[in-house]
Amino acid sequence: TIQACLFDLDGVLVDTAKYHYIAWKELADKLGFEFTEKDNERLKGVSRAASLNILLEIGGLTFSEDEKARLAEEKNNRYVEYISKMDSSEILPGALEFLKDCRDNGIKVALGSASKNAMTILNNTGLTPYFDAIIDGTKTSAAKPDPEVFLLGAQELGVPAENSIVFEDAEAGVEAASRAGMASVGIGSPDTLGAANIVVPSLQDMNVVRLREALSAV
Ligand code: BG6
Ligand code: MG
Numbered sequence: 001t002i003q004a005c006l007f008d009l010d011g012v013l014v015d016t017a018k019y020h021y022i023a024w025k026e027l028a029d030k031l032g033f034e035f036t037e038k039d040n041e042r043l044k045g046v047s048r049a050a051s052l053n054i055l056l057e058i059g060g061l062t063f064s065e066d067e068k069a070r071l072a073e074e075k076n077n078r079y080v081e082y083i084s085k086m087d088s089s090e091i092l093p094g095a096l097e098f099l100k101d102c103r104d105n106g107i108k109v110a111l112g113s114a115s116k117n118a119m120t121i122l123n124n125t126g127l128t129p130y131f132d133a134i135i136d137g138t139k140t141s142a143a144k145p146d147p148e149v150f151l152l153g154a155q156e157l158g159v160p161a162e163n164s165i166v167f168e169d170a171e172a173g174v175e176a177a178s179r180a181g182m183a184s185v186g187i188g189s190p191d192t193l194g195a196a197n198i199v200v201p202s203l204q205d206m207n208v209v210r211l212r213e214a215l216s217a218v
Contacts, residue, residue: 003163006153009113011169013095019082027075033059045170047143086124094204099130105208108132110153144172147180
Protein backbone atom coordinates (compact mmCIF):
# COMPACT_ATOMS: atom_id res chain seq x y z
CA THR A 1 0.00 0.00 0.00
CA ILE A 2 1.10 3.49 -0.77
CA GLN A 3 1.43 5.62 2.36
CA ALA A 4 3.75 8.37 1.17
CA CYS A 5 4.76 10.18 -2.01
CA LEU A 6 8.17 11.88 -2.10
CA PHE A 7 8.72 14.50 -4.75
CA ASP A 8 11.81 15.91 -6.36
CA LEU A 9 11.28 19.63 -6.98
CA ASP A 10 13.21 20.90 -10.03
CA GLY A 11 11.72 19.36 -13.17
CA VAL A 12 8.95 17.46 -11.36
CA LEU A 13 6.84 20.11 -9.63
CA VAL A 14 8.28 23.30 -11.15
CA ASP A 15 10.06 24.20 -14.36
CA THR A 16 13.28 25.51 -12.81
CA ALA A 17 15.59 23.40 -14.99
CA LYS A 18 15.55 26.23 -17.54
CA TYR A 19 16.82 28.76 -14.96
CA HIS A 20 19.59 26.44 -13.82
CA TYR A 21 20.56 26.03 -17.47
CA ILE A 22 20.55 29.77 -18.26
CA ALA A 23 22.59 30.57 -15.15
CA TRP A 24 25.21 27.88 -15.88
CA LYS A 25 25.32 28.94 -19.53
CA GLU A 26 25.97 32.54 -18.54
CA LEU A 27 28.89 31.35 -16.45
CA ALA A 28 30.24 29.20 -19.31
CA ASP A 29 29.93 32.21 -21.69
CA LYS A 30 31.94 34.30 -19.28
CA LEU A 31 34.59 31.60 -18.99
CA GLY A 32 34.66 31.37 -22.78
CA PHE A 33 33.26 27.98 -23.75
CA GLU A 34 30.05 26.57 -25.16
CA PHE A 35 27.53 24.80 -22.94
CA THR A 36 24.63 23.15 -24.76
CA GLU A 37 21.23 21.90 -23.65
CA LYS A 38 22.49 18.37 -24.18
CA ASP A 39 25.42 19.01 -21.81
CA ASN A 40 22.88 20.33 -19.31
CA GLU A 41 21.21 16.89 -18.99
CA ARG A 42 24.28 15.76 -17.02
CA LEU A 43 23.64 18.45 -14.39
CA LYS A 44 20.05 17.52 -13.60
CA GLY A 45 19.52 16.30 -10.06
CA VAL A 46 23.21 16.82 -9.26
CA SER A 47 24.32 19.12 -6.41
CA ARG A 48 25.61 22.65 -7.09
CA ALA A 49 29.26 21.79 -6.40
CA ALA A 50 29.13 18.60 -8.50
CA SER A 51 27.38 20.51 -11.30
CA LEU A 52 30.22 23.05 -11.40
CA ASN A 53 32.79 20.25 -11.63
CA ILE A 54 30.93 18.76 -14.62
CA LEU A 55 30.64 22.20 -16.24
CA LEU A 56 34.38 22.88 -15.85
CA GLU A 57 35.19 19.42 -17.19
CA ILE A 58 33.13 20.24 -20.30
CA GLY A 59 35.05 23.52 -20.65
CA GLY A 60 38.37 21.79 -20.01
CA LEU A 61 39.21 24.25 -17.21
CA THR A 62 40.79 23.78 -13.79
CA PHE A 63 40.34 26.08 -10.78
CA SER A 64 41.32 26.03 -7.13
CA GLU A 65 38.71 25.16 -4.49
CA ASP A 66 38.46 28.86 -3.50
CA GLU A 67 37.90 29.94 -7.08
CA LYS A 68 35.32 27.20 -7.55
CA ALA A 69 33.45 28.37 -4.46
CA ARG A 70 33.30 31.87 -5.98
CA LEU A 71 32.12 30.55 -9.36
CA ALA A 72 29.38 28.47 -7.72
CA GLU A 73 28.28 31.53 -5.76
CA GLU A 74 28.21 33.62 -8.93
CA LYS A 75 26.01 31.05 -10.69
CA ASN A 76 23.74 30.84 -7.67
CA ASN A 77 23.33 34.62 -7.46
CA ARG A 78 22.10 34.63 -11.06
CA TYR A 79 19.82 31.65 -10.42
CA VAL A 80 18.33 33.29 -7.32
CA GLU A 81 17.55 36.38 -9.39
CA TYR A 82 15.46 34.22 -11.75
CA ILE A 83 13.63 32.22 -9.11
CA SER A 84 12.86 35.31 -7.03
CA LYS A 85 10.45 36.30 -9.83
CA MET A 86 8.65 32.95 -9.93
CA ASP A 87 4.96 32.55 -9.12
CA SER A 88 2.31 29.81 -9.21
CA SER A 89 2.13 29.96 -13.03
CA GLU A 90 5.42 28.02 -13.08
CA ILE A 91 4.01 24.97 -11.30
CA LEU A 92 4.15 22.15 -13.88
CA PRO A 93 0.84 20.85 -15.33
CA GLY A 94 -0.96 18.41 -13.06
CA ALA A 95 1.42 18.84 -10.12
CA LEU A 96 -0.86 20.82 -7.82
CA GLU A 97 -3.87 18.62 -8.59
CA PHE A 98 -1.86 15.49 -7.79
CA LEU A 99 -0.53 16.91 -4.51
CA LYS A 100 -4.12 17.65 -3.50
CA ASP A 101 -5.26 14.18 -4.58
CA CYS A 102 -2.56 12.60 -2.39
CA ARG A 103 -3.80 14.55 0.61
CA ASP A 104 -7.46 13.70 -0.13
CA ASN A 105 -6.52 10.01 -0.17
CA GLY A 106 -4.61 10.14 3.13
CA ILE A 107 -1.21 9.79 1.48
CA LYS A 108 1.56 11.79 3.15
CA VAL A 109 3.66 14.12 1.01
CA ALA A 110 7.35 15.02 1.32
CA LEU A 111 9.84 17.02 -0.70
CA GLY A 112 13.18 15.36 -1.50
CA SER A 113 15.30 17.95 -3.29
CA ALA A 114 19.04 18.55 -3.67
CA SER A 115 18.45 22.30 -3.90
CA LYS A 116 19.43 24.77 -1.20
CA ASN A 117 16.94 27.16 -2.83
CA ALA A 118 13.93 24.87 -2.42
CA MET A 119 12.17 26.98 0.23
CA THR A 120 12.34 30.12 -1.95
CA ILE A 121 10.74 28.22 -4.84
CA LEU A 122 8.06 26.54 -2.68
CA ASN A 123 7.14 29.85 -1.05
CA ASN A 124 7.07 31.86 -4.30
CA THR A 125 4.89 29.30 -6.06
CA GLY A 126 2.60 28.76 -3.05
CA LEU A 127 3.42 25.05 -2.79
CA THR A 128 4.72 25.01 0.81
CA PRO A 129 1.38 24.14 2.51
CA TYR A 130 1.05 20.91 0.51
CA PHE A 131 3.98 19.22 2.25
CA ASP A 132 4.04 17.22 5.49
CA ALA A 133 7.86 17.15 5.41
CA ILE A 134 10.46 19.11 3.48
CA ILE A 135 13.97 17.72 2.97
CA ASP A 136 16.22 19.93 0.82
CA GLY A 137 19.91 20.57 0.16
CA THR A 138 20.27 22.38 3.48
CA LYS A 139 19.33 19.21 5.42
CA THR A 140 21.37 16.57 3.60
CA SER A 141 25.06 15.75 3.56
CA ALA A 142 25.16 13.31 0.63
CA ALA A 143 23.77 14.17 -2.80
CA LYS A 144 21.68 11.92 -5.07
CA PRO A 145 22.28 9.13 -6.16
CA ASP A 146 22.87 8.69 -2.42
CA PRO A 147 19.48 7.71 -0.90
CA GLU A 148 19.83 10.03 2.14
CA VAL A 149 17.32 12.68 1.01
CA PHE A 150 14.50 10.15 0.50
CA LEU A 151 15.32 8.11 3.62
CA LEU A 152 15.14 11.30 5.72
CA GLY A 153 11.84 12.24 4.07
CA ALA A 154 10.19 8.88 4.79
CA GLN A 155 11.60 8.92 8.32
CA GLU A 156 10.13 12.36 9.01
CA LEU A 157 6.75 11.15 7.70
CA GLY A 158 7.00 7.96 9.78
CA VAL A 159 6.42 5.75 6.72
CA PRO A 160 8.50 2.66 5.83
CA ALA A 161 10.50 2.76 2.58
CA GLU A 162 8.45 -0.03 1.02
CA ASN A 163 5.31 2.11 1.35
CA SER A 164 6.93 5.21 -0.16
CA ILE A 165 6.93 6.23 -3.83
CA VAL A 166 9.47 8.67 -5.31
CA PHE A 167 8.74 11.03 -8.23
CA GLU A 168 11.89 12.00 -10.16
CA ASP A 169 12.98 13.53 -13.47
CA ALA A 170 16.69 12.74 -13.07
CA GLU A 171 18.58 9.49 -13.45
CA ALA A 172 20.52 10.19 -10.24
CA GLY A 173 17.20 10.59 -8.42
CA VAL A 174 15.76 7.32 -9.69
CA GLU A 175 18.92 5.57 -8.53
CA ALA A 176 18.62 7.27 -5.12
CA ALA A 177 15.04 5.95 -4.80
CA SER A 178 16.06 2.44 -5.66
CA ARG A 179 18.96 2.56 -3.16
CA ALA A 180 16.45 3.75 -0.54
CA GLY A 181 14.32 0.66 -1.24
CA MET A 182 11.50 2.76 -2.71
CA ALA A 183 9.54 2.39 -5.92
CA SER A 184 9.85 5.30 -8.34
CA VAL A 185 7.89 7.10 -11.00
CA GLY A 186 10.07 8.68 -13.68
CA ILE A 187 8.79 11.98 -15.02
CA GLY A 188 10.09 12.40 -18.56
CA SER A 189 11.42 9.99 -21.14
CA PRO A 190 11.96 6.21 -20.78
CA ASP A 191 15.27 6.74 -22.62
CA THR A 192 16.86 8.35 -19.58
CA LEU A 193 14.56 7.05 -16.83
CA GLY A 194 14.26 3.39 -17.83
CA ALA A 195 15.38 2.32 -14.35
CA ALA A 196 12.18 3.72 -12.76
CA ASN A 197 9.27 1.34 -12.03
CA ILE A 198 7.02 3.36 -14.32
CA VAL A 199 7.67 6.40 -16.53
CA VAL A 200 5.14 9.08 -17.45
CA PRO A 201 5.72 12.25 -19.50
CA SER A 202 4.43 14.56 -16.73
CA LEU A 203 2.15 14.64 -13.68
CA GLN A 204 -0.70 15.71 -15.93
CA ASP A 205 -3.44 13.06 -15.66
CA MET A 206 -1.71 11.40 -12.70
CA ASN A 207 -3.93 10.54 -9.75
CA VAL A 208 -3.82 8.13 -6.81
CA VAL A 209 -6.12 5.56 -8.43
CA ARG A 210 -3.97 5.46 -11.60
CA LEU A 211 -0.76 5.35 -9.56
CA ARG A 212 -1.99 2.31 -7.61
CA GLU A 213 -3.02 0.58 -10.83
CA ALA A 214 0.24 1.32 -12.63
CA LEU A 215 2.43 0.17 -9.74
CA SER A 216 0.47 -3.04 -9.15
CA ALA A 217 0.87 -3.90 -12.83
CA VAL A 218 4.72 -3.91 -12.71
C1 BG6 B 1 18.55 19.95 -8.17
C2 BG6 B 1 18.68 20.39 -9.61
O1 BG6 B 1 17.21 19.85 -7.84
O2 BG6 B 1 19.18 20.90 -7.31
C3 BG6 B 1 20.15 20.61 -9.97
O3 BG6 B 1 18.14 19.38 -10.47
C4 BG6 B 1 20.77 21.59 -8.97
O4 BG6 B 1 20.24 21.09 -11.29
C5 BG6 B 1 20.57 21.09 -7.54
O5 BG6 B 1 22.16 21.74 -9.23
C6 BG6 B 1 21.15 22.05 -6.49
O6 BG6 B 1 20.39 23.24 -6.51
P1 BG6 B 1 20.82 24.60 -5.83
O7 BG6 B 1 19.59 25.45 -5.93
O8 BG6 B 1 21.16 24.30 -4.40
O9 BG6 B 1 21.98 25.14 -6.58
MG1 MG C 1 14.84 17.20 -10.74
